[in-house]
Amino acid sequence: MPPLIIAAAQSSSIAGDLAGNIARHQRFMKVAAEQGVQLLVFPELSLTGYERGLAGELALAPDAAALQPLRDFAQEVGVTTVVGMPIRLSDTAPVLIGALVMGTDGSLGVYSKQHLHLGEEVAFAPGYGGETLLVGADTVALAVCADFTHASHAAAAAEKGADVYAAGVLITEKGYGPDTGLLKGYAQTHSMVVLMANHGGATGGWESAGRSAIWSANGSLIAAAPGTGDLIVVARRDADGWNGQVVSVMEA
Template sequence: MTTLTIAAAQSISIAGDLAANIVWHQRFMQVAAEQGVQLLVFPELSLTGYEHVLAAQLAIAPDAEVLKPLRDFAREVGVTSVVGMPIRLSDDSPVLIGALVLGADGSLGVYSKQHLHPGEEVAFAPGTGGSTLTIGADTVALAVCADFSHASHAAAAAEQGANLYAAGVLITENGYAPDTAILQGYASAHSMAVLMANHAGATGGWESAGRSAIWAQDGSLIAAAPGTGNLLVIARRDATGWEGQVVQVAQA
C-alpha cells in the first residue's frame, strides 16, 4: 500500500473578508506542508464564511485573478488544497457553492455543491458536482455539506472508484451526532476513508461544532479535533495502516 497523508483544515472564516481569509488559508497550507500533507480540505465556503447575504457580491469565476496568490502558494508548498468559495461559471450564471481544487501541480479543478440545504436556494443554485481527484495511487471524491445527506452521492463516489470521500461542511452541535454517523457509515459501507472538514467557529449566524474528523475505510476513527478552534486534523497511511494527529494552527 502506498503512503498517503491527508488533512482537514478546521479554519475560522472572517465574514466576507476574502483577503484576510486567503492569508489564513496560506497559513494552514504552510503548516500542512510542514506535516507532509498531500491533500488539504477546507470547510464549506471557507474563503468568505457561510454568508448567504454576501454571496452574490462575493461570487467570482473559479479562475479569477484574486485567487492567483492562493493557487501559486498551493503549487509552491506542494499541497493540493480544496477551498470553499461562491462561484459563477459565467457573468450571467447563478451563484454556486464551489469547492475549488488548487492542485500542487498548478492545476485548477471545480466542484459545485449538488444538493442544497433548505434555505440555501435564496442565494444559491444547485451545482453539478465535479470529477474525482487523483492523489498518487488514490482516488478522491468531493462533497460539500448537504451533498453527503443523500446516500446516492456517496454511492456514486464509490462507483467511480473513490477510496476517499472528502467533505467540506458546516455542522452545528445539534447536527453533529447524526451527520457524523452518516459519514462514518459511508466509510464502512463503501470501504473508503472519509474526511470531514468543519468550520472552526461561528459563521453566517451559525455556531459550528468543530470536531473535524477522519475515518478509515472500516469506519474506525483515525483522528478528530477535540472541539472548535484553528486546527489541522491529519491522517497518515502506510503499509501498517492509519495514524492520526491534531495540530494547532496559530497566526503567523
C-alpha cells in the same frame, strides 16, 4: 498500500474578507506542508464564511485573478488544496457553492455543491458536482455539506472508484451526531476513507461544532479535533495502516 497523508483544515473565516481569509488559508497550507500533507480540504465557503447574504456580491469565476495567489501558494508548498468559495461559471450564471481544487502543478478543478440545504436556495442554485481527483495512487471524490446527506451521493463516489470521500461542511452541535453517523456509515458501507472538514468557529450566524474528523475505510476513527478552533486533523497511511494527529494552527 502506498503512503498517503491527508488532512482536514478546521479553519475559522472572517465574514466576507477574501484577502484576510486567503492569508489564513496560506497559514494552514504552510503548516500542512510541514506535516507532509498531500491533500488539504477546507470547510464549505471557507474563503468568505457561510455568508448567504453576501454570496452574490462575493461570487467569483473559479479562475479569477483574486484567487491566483492561493493557487500559486499551493504549488509553492506542494499541497493539493480544496477551498470553499461562492462561484459563477459565467457573468450571467447563478451563484453556486464551489469547492475549488488547487493542484500542485498549477491545475484548477471545480466542484459545485449538488444538493442544497433548506434555505440556501435564496442565495444559491444547485451545482453540478465534479470529477474525482488523484492524490498519489488514490482516487478522491468531493462533497460539500448537504451533498453527503443523500446516500446516493456517496454511493456514486464509490462507483467512480473513490478511495477517499472528502467533505467540506458547516455542521452545528445539533447536527453533529446524525451527520457524523452518516459519514462513518459511508466509510463502512463503501470501504472509503471519509474526511470531514468543519468550520473552526461561528460563521454566518451559525455556531459550528468543530470536531473535524477522518474515518478509515472500516469506519474506525483515525483522528478528530477535540472541539472548535483553528486546527488541522491529519491522517497518515503507511505500511502499518493509519495513524492520526491534531495540529494547532497558531497566528503568525
